Amino acid sequence: MMKVFEASYQRFRERLRWRLGSDALATEVLHETWLRIARIDDVGLVQQPEAYLFRMALNVAADQREKDNRKLTASEIEAIRHTMDGALDPERIAEARAELAMLRAALEELTPRRKAILLLARLDNVKHEEIAERFGISPRMVEKELLNALRHCSNRLERKLNRRFSSGPRKGS
Amino acid sequence: MREDDPITPPDMRATIKQEAQQWLVLLTSGRATVADAAALKRWCERSELHAEAFAEANLLWDNIASASRRPRRAVLNRRTILAAAGASAAAAALGYFVVEPPLDLWPSASELRADLRTAIGERRRIALQSGASIDLNTRTSLNMPHEASEGSLELVSGEVAIVTSKSLDAPLTIMAAGGRIRAVDAHFNVRCEGVRATVTCERGSVAIDYSGNSVTLYEGRQIAYAQGALEPVVAADVGAVLAWREGQLVFRQTPLSEVIGEVNRYRPGHIMLMNEALGRRRVEVRLTLDRIDDLIALIQDVYGARITQLPGGVVVVS
CATH class of the missing domain: 1.10.10.10 (Winged helix-like DNA-binding domain superfamily/Winged helix DNA-binding domain)
Structure with missing residues (x-):
């Protein structure tokens, strides 16, 4: 699975850049995807590993988007406001x-x-x-x-x- | 203000300052997201000047709160408030009303969904529609119940005294430092400092759930919890714990260093104690919050300490 991922890396990156509109974001998503694959011990039988991996990358992108769009809470805002006080x-x-x-x-x-x-x-x-x-x-x-x-x-x-x-x-x- | 910096042109400084204020306005707008926070962090990391500008903007934001602190007004009759706020169905659905109108100009219900915050030395009383009332002590942040918190209040930091009544349909719930505190017919005090919370029961009983453990606290008892553990229940000097509600601070045989630490919560600036032996002296004192600097005179007169007053309310005791 890792091998498939590495072999398809450039292709994934281009497709993701097109889907997400940013190369930096595409790279970040691929990195996270790679970490997820590394965590899976046994992927079982996958018919189309490349499609499977790309689907996984899209899920990572969706998770990322959801996380990024979460509104900050009042206590988070208060903490962020004071992060630079040391300056x-x-x-x-x-x-x-x-x-x-x-x-x-x-x-x-x-x-x-x-x-x-x-x-x-x-x-x-x-x-x-x-x-x-x-x-x-x-x-x-x-x-x-x-x-x-x-x-x-x-x-x-x-x-x-x-x-x-x-x-x-x-x-x- | 460092206009003496030879490298950065003044107009660039002005731009950075303005951008810092824009970030602050976005951050406090109610629509700031995790992504915004990340972008802000990157902006601050661009240079020391950026970090400083953001800190300056926040210093101004903090001081605007202190400068515009409103004098405490009489608590209004609850019926009046209910009538005035009745116009807002959304507010009614949320089930609480702020008794003290925030502005002379707009004494309305728009702040109802907002979290409440008191400045240094400020105290404020709010009434919940359920009939409970909450006093907020100095430097307190309280989140009001909303759907995401399942109707629970959240004490982010500071101290509150809560009075609930028998007529509540469901227990009043308040979260503090990761613990859940529930009460039906009780008078109690919750203080939250970082990850540690202290609950004192004045009347009735209070149920506390923390880190998988539960305990019921009865009249005159106090418990603290932090770092995943409930500490033992102890007898409390309830009058002293709750004296702040009457605008008093009461200390009984308390080391002076602790007294000063407590006074610093209420006082703009900072009292610094540079004399360790003096800090260990036990004192018996009652202070009026409106005249909190009496403590400084007391230390000087009674203990013969040397007092140095610096700008910004900084006082050095040696």
């Missing part, structure tokens, strides 16, 4: 916490709708789709409002920081 200095985090008053002022400057959308998304974790429905706008618009709100807040905080550090010693990155 920041602890002082930076402390400093940002000290700027809450500034951030509060920046939030007050948002248009009422933008602020409301931000708070619904942030504090109440309402899905964009639901926010969109509530305001009678498209989810795309919700996203745009959120990005504008974030940009406004971060720009406001940055301006203040730049002033404060303009003459201080610099750290390399």
Whole structure:
């Protein structure tokens, strides 16, 4: 079975690339298929090994797609959000916490709708789709409002920081 | 802010920053998938600058929550809430109502399917349609019942105090750290820290299933579980465990290091204890959550410790 697989590898790869629309994905699927074959102790009698293997590769692709399309849970999102925290200095985090008053002022400057959308998304974790429905706008618009709100807040905080550090010693990155 | 970097042009920084914010918005949109998470990971790995930009975006996201924390409002009459929320059939089907409206502008039922989260120092009370009520303590994430969880609540992290009543049709179920906790007519507290959960029963009884074992917890008892094992049931100082609900923290003959660890859960910033001998001192103290920094003054006055206040709520005790 392994031999058949190896012999048909290039052909499989091309067919899969055509089916899946990506060479990287095709290679990944073939790799996983190869692992699955290696795990099977006894495949029994297979009439058409090549067709059998290709069917197997398609199943792997389908599983992969299903796995990839699964929605993240709230706890997963929270964990992902903090995966890169190590990239920041602890002082930076402390400093940002000290700027809450500034951030509060920046939030007050948002248009009422933008602020409301931000708070619904942030504090109440309402899905964009639901926010969109509530305001009678498209989810795309919700996203745009959120990005504008974030940009406004971060720009406001940055301006203040730049002033404060303009003459201080610099750290390399 | 490192605009001093000689290599990266400022407009590229701006682009990376904007992309990081776009990723954050996608991630929290309610439609992010496993594939998105993988793509985001690859994006962050492109350079240190990317990783930092994503961390910055999340820092802002965290701080927006703290900056816009709403003052605690009086709990509304349940009838009013039911009437107001009655408009949403979907909400009714889900069987719970958030008592405190999230916004002055939109005190409506749209957040009903959302998971609840409290910021540092925040407490919030919600009422379930079944008649149960839940208090969320500081830094708590709670997932509401939905079909996938078979009607069970999920305490992701933090602490909740739950009051259920006899009138429930079915036991209230809450999952925490891999364990299932069920109660019909009980008052109890659940605290979840990573993979460890502690359940304290104030009134009635609570059934706990964890890792193939079951135990029933009665009034005044406490049990913890972690790493596949239920720990022994112990007698609990229920008043101290649940004092947070009244905005108090009560410690009885507790080592100061533990007191500080607990206070750090409620306080933005961090109290760092640099004096080990001081950390072992046992203290008897009652703190009001609204004035939690009283502890710092207390350590200074009573134990003569040296206190250094740094920006961002960081306090060094030595």
